[in-house]
Amino acid sequence: MIKMNMKKTVSLLLGLGMGLSAASAAWSAETLEQVMKRRGLTQKDLLAAAKTYTPTGGRDEYIVISSGGQSGQLIVYGIPSMRILKYIGVFTPEPWQGYGFDDESKAVLAEGRINGKDIRYGDTHHPAFSEENGDYDGRYVFINDKANPRIAVVDLKDFETKQIVVNPFFKSEHGGAFVTPNTEYIMEATQYAAPFSDDFVPLSEFNDKYRGGLTYWKFDKKEGRIKKEDSFVFELGPYSQDLSDAGKGPSYGWGFTNSFCSERYVGGIEKGRPPFEAGCSQKDTDFLHVTNWKKAEELVKAGKVKKAKGMYLIPMKQAIAEGLLYLIPEPKSPHGVDVVPDGSKIIVSGKLDTHVSVYSFKKIMDAIKNKKFAGKDPYGVPILSMKDTLHTQVQLGLGPLHTQMDAKPCIAYTSLYVDSQVAKWDYCKGKVLDKINIHYNIGHLMTMEGDTVHPDGKYLVSLNKLAIDRFNPVGPLHPQNHQLIDISGDKMQLLYDMPIPLGEPHYAVAIKADKLKPEIRYKSGWNSRTDSKSKWRTRAGREKIVRNGNHVDVYGTLIRSHITPEIIEVTAGDEVSIHLTNLERAEDETHGFAMYNQNVNLSVEPGKTVSATFKAEKPGVYPYYCTEFCSALHLEMQGYLLVAPKGYKATGAVAEGQKYTKADYEKQVKTNLETQAVIDSVVAFITSHNYKDFPPVVALVEDATDQLGFAEEAKKKSEEFAAKGDYQNATLWAGQWWQYQVKTADLGLRAKTYLEEHGAKKVK
Numbered sequence: 001m002i003k004m005n006m007k008k009t010v011s012l013l014l015g016l017g018m019g020l021s022a023a024s025a026a027w028s029a030e031t032l033e034q035v036m037k038r039r040g041l042t043q044k045d046l047l048a049a050a051k052t053y054t055p056t057g058g059r060d061e062y063i064v065i066s067s068g069g070q071s072g073q074l075i076v077y078g079i080p081s082m083r084i085l086k087y088i089g090v091f092t093p094e095p096w097q098g099y100g101f102d103d104e105s106k107a108v109l110a111e112g113r114i115n116g117k118d119i120r121y122g123d124t125h126h127p128a129f130s131e132e133n134g135d136y137d138g139r140y141v142f143i144n145d146k147a148n149p150r151i152a153v154v155d156l157k158d159f160e161t162k163q164i165v166v167n168p169f170f171k172s173e174h175g176g177a178f179v180t181p182n183t184e185y186i187m188e189a190t191q192y193a194a195p196f197s198d199d200f201v202p203l204s205e206f207n208d209k210y211r212g213g214l215t216y217w218k219f220d221k222k223e224g225r226i227k228k229e230d231s232f233v234f235e236l237g238p239y240s241q242d243l244s245d246a247g248k249g250p251s252y253g254w255g256f257t258n259s260f261c262s263e264r265y266v267g268g269i270e271k272g273r274p275p276f277e278a279g280c281s282q283k284d285t286d287f288l289h290v291t292n293w294k295k296a297e298e299l300v301k302a303g304k305v306k307k308a309k310g311m312y313l314i315p316m317k318q319a320i321a322e323g324l325l326y327l328i329p330e331p332k333s334p335h336g337v338d339v340v341p342d343g344s345k346i347i348v349s350g351k352l353d354t355h356v357s358v359y360s361f362k363k364i365m366d367a368i369k370n371k372k373f374a375g376k377d378p379y380g381v382p383i384l385s386m387k388d389t390l391h392t393q394v395q396l397g398l399g400p401l402h403t404q405m406d407a408k409p410c411i412a413y414t415s416l417y418v419d420s421q422v423a424k425w426d427y428c429k430g431k432v433l434d435k436i437n438i439h440y441n442i443g444h445l446m447t448m449e450g451d452t453v454h455p456d457g458k459y460l461v462s463l464n465k466l467a468i469d470r471f472n473p474v475g476p477l478h479p480q481n482h483q484l485i486d487i488s489g490d491k492m493q494l495l496y497d498m499p500i501p502l503g504e505p506h507y508a509v510a511i512k513a514d515k516l517k518p519e520i521r522y523k524s525g526w527n528s529r530t531d532s533k534s535k536w537r538t539r540a541g542r543e544k545i546v547r548n549g550n551h552v553d554v555y556g557t558l559i560r561s562h563i564t565p566e567i568i569e570v571t572a573g574d575e576v577s578i579h580l581t582n583l584e585r586a587e588d589e590t591h592g593f594a595m596y597n598q599n600v601n602l603s604v605e606p607g608k609t610v611s612a613t614f615k616a617e618k619p620g621v622y623p624y625y626c627t628e629f630c631s632a633l634h635l636e637m638q639g640y641l642l643v644a645p646k647g648y649k650a651t652g653a654v655a656e657g658q659k660y661t662k663a664d665y666e667k668q669v670k671t672n673l674e675t676q677a678v679i680d681s682v683v684a685f686i687t688s689h690n691y692k693d694f695p696p697v698v699a700l701v702e703d704a705t706d707q708l709g710f711a712e713e714a715k716k717k718s719e720e721f722a723a724k725g726d727y728q729n730a731t732l733w734a735g736q737w738w739q740y741q742v743k744t745a746d747l748g749l750r751a752k753t754y755l756e757e758h759g760a761k762k763v764k
């Protein structure tokens, strides 16, 4: 077996460059025309394919973060390729990332507990990138949970969830997460009104005791965490507040939140009353809420706002008296509210109205300044008239929902849910320019950096609510359908259908890929969830097992291809904490750790330290192993947890398997010396080229040098045992020496291939 691996390595090392030409000859047997005919493709299809196809190693221009709907996760994919890159565990445990399995991430999920209850999912709707001066800065992404009002913070340094905050007042929300232009605050508005207290309040007291609200969560960009204690909440009427958007430019300092069911209808179909849907859509208009967060912040800082449940609460009375809150009628059952890039207008779409309404921020301010109110709502909140504040209304089609902006001024795209179309229109002139059919029933839509002050245009993604017949059937539950549309020309062109098999993604945001600079590895011994050195970190050679009463701490390490310790002995009833540090520095050398029957499953990326704590209740044998195919000897990356019955006396004895002789030792050494010759030839190739001009190769060479250093240590051990005539251990250590050589060769080969594929030049 070992011999075969060796042969394979050598032949790989020496035989490179062969086979490629033979393969391309085989492929060229079929012409482009023939393939088109065979697959029934048109010229238009080919053009669409050429606009999305990304050859191997290619990169996308934009990175999308999409909500994962009720999966409670986020989805990361690229545009234009539509290749999915990652799911990020946020409100839901996610085993691949060890999220919700290691102690560190369990602590993050525990922040999301409500009234002492673990909530193991989230209904995620609206991701939002952090912003600086109204542009994405590529640092954080926020996501809301509609079902259990919470906001999570994901750091784009490592695409990991760092924090979850629970809204202590709300019982339902929808209008989050939307950020103010410098990420001063993250907006989160209620959906279904409920008492702000946790008490029982009968529905007969709905008008007086049930409330809506709008939270402005304070975000500390430097620390990358939400500061609950500096955040404030607007108390609002019990209307079903919906989406929000923050003002920018001239409207900076203000926020806009719409609502439906301003009828304050409470349903009761089982009591013979008409259902919610009838009672919540009777009036012709609902309310757009206009809030002045800048002034609210000043009041908070001046100590004029009282605290409740650990944050500031602005009662409606105070908001009215201070001029922080106004209402404007908006057409029936609105859904999206979107501020245009220059901040001068606010676009609202009504699900039950064929129009979109464009409000003028200037007109809103004039009406407020002149105290030109059309009346008050039942709570005394001043209402501005629609007539005084509208810029224009445009008839777009059936069921307009959400609007996104183009790079070209005044151009916007609005989703038409009922028509299953996207409408391109001019919000300055109030004119429809183009429409395209989508499949089917579009909810949100998204253009590139489409909610910033500098939208990029180029592409649009239609986030469809139904896929119906678009994909191969996989049972009654269908995947979602994200459709990529080219919007660079006058006419929109449909390019690609991407099935998303993970919850219903409501909204997504796309950022220029070059704004993201994620890390390759953590600093050694890093707790990624708290962004600090882990107190459980361990260095090579310092691994240990420490007992403290009934608690056993295992300080272990992971590196190709072994787990240290390989044997852990405890007694039934002990609580065991296994702390593992990945010692790798190489890119993509993640190790996993799974253990039989203990629900232990970890992902340990280079540099990271993670822990798993469990009770070793039952005496028995519990094998553990690495779950990532990290190296040729990955399967051998294993160990045993031995849980002995109470009172068992350990002898420390281990059974010996195969016996080795001097001849075995010499044979292994001969192999190793041959391998070294191969390594030397690869090293000669690399160093005779300008490899230092290629950072990925420099990293590979660094790693290879490490591995060779380990090989040297193992070699020394084998020679020491051989000198003592202990050929058993000498042979085994010589085998270990060879393992490190194979890893070195593997890295060297990767570097050599890279240099050849990237046209490295000979330097000597």
Ligand code: RUQ
Pocket (backbone or CB within 6 Å): 125, 126, 174, 243, 335, 401, 443, 444, 506, 507
């Ligand atoms: S959404 S139903 Cu149209 Cu943003 Cu959540």
Ligand code: CUA
Pocket (backbone or CB within 6 Å): 559, 560, 561, 590, 591, 592, 626, 627, 628, 629, 630, 631, 634, 635, 637
């Ligand atoms: Cu580490 Cu497999």
